[in-house]
Amino acid sequence: FWKSNKVPGRRLALTLLFTPMILTPLSSGLFWRLMLDPVFGVINYFVELVGLEKIDFTTDATLAFPAVLVVDSWMWIPFMALMTLAALGSVPKAELEAAQVDNLSFWQRLVHVIIPAGKFIIILGILLRTIDVFKTMDLVYLMTNGGPGDRTELIAVALYRLAFKSFNLGYSSALAVLLLFIAIALTSIYLFVLNLRSRREAENA
Numbered sequence: 001f002w003k004s005n006k007v008p009g010r011r012l013a014l015t016l017l018f019t020p021m022i023l024t025p026l027s028s029g030l031f032w033r034l035m036l037d038p039v040f041g042v043i044n045y046f047v048e049l050v051g052l053e054k055i056d057f058t059t060d061a062t063l064a065f066p067a068v069l070v071v072d073s074w075m076w077i078p079f080m081a082l083m084t085l086a087a088l089g090s091v092p093k094a095e096l097e098a099a100q101v102d103n104l105s106f107w108q109r110l111v112h113v114i115i116p117a118g119k120f121i122i123i124l125g126i127l128l129r130t131i132d133v134f135k136t137m138d139l140v141y142l143m144t145n146g147g148p149g150d151r152t153e154l155i156a157v158a159l160y161r162l163a164f165k166s167f168n169l170g171y172s173s174a175l176a177v178l179l180l181f182i183a184i185a186l187t188s189i190y191l192f193v194l195n196l197r198s199r200r201e202a203e204n205a
Contacts, residue, residue, distance in 0.1 A: 021075065025138040025139040026138050028071065029071070029141075033058065061151055075139070079125065079128075079129070084118075086118075086121050088114065099113050120193075120197065124190065134156065134179050136154055137154065137160060162175070
């Protein structure tokens, strides 16, 4: 599908898939805030069509965090799709052909050939997304302002409130440095494992 020009609607599908990734978090947050608006939102229009009452997704204590989670996933699924495609592209053709000659099933090829060859690229994508979650603020702040209460108060939102609303600069700075060390630790672990794998491959070559 990704490489074939014969599939009808391929370009449109790829455009729709990767569009969320090129939008800024502010524009995405504003877009979905309007979509989820209890009065003018398109989502609530369809909610009413099925006979339900309008829902204020961004101020409901139960639905606010899932709403933010869905929007964040909508934004970053294209990125993970690209990383997955890169992982699939890294699988040596010789290994795939050997698996086909050995008459392995799809699941056997997935477990024994595809995942081992592309797992580090997928892990890299997960690592980058994990680090990005630590600094996610603009999307949440625009959609819910960290509310209701502290239901959607992510770390970056809490840092902002501590530093610029409570003026607790010492505590917020310490927390920011701690987050930096966590990001460095996660990256170091990934690089260590990747380097270890490279050494083993060099020894086996």
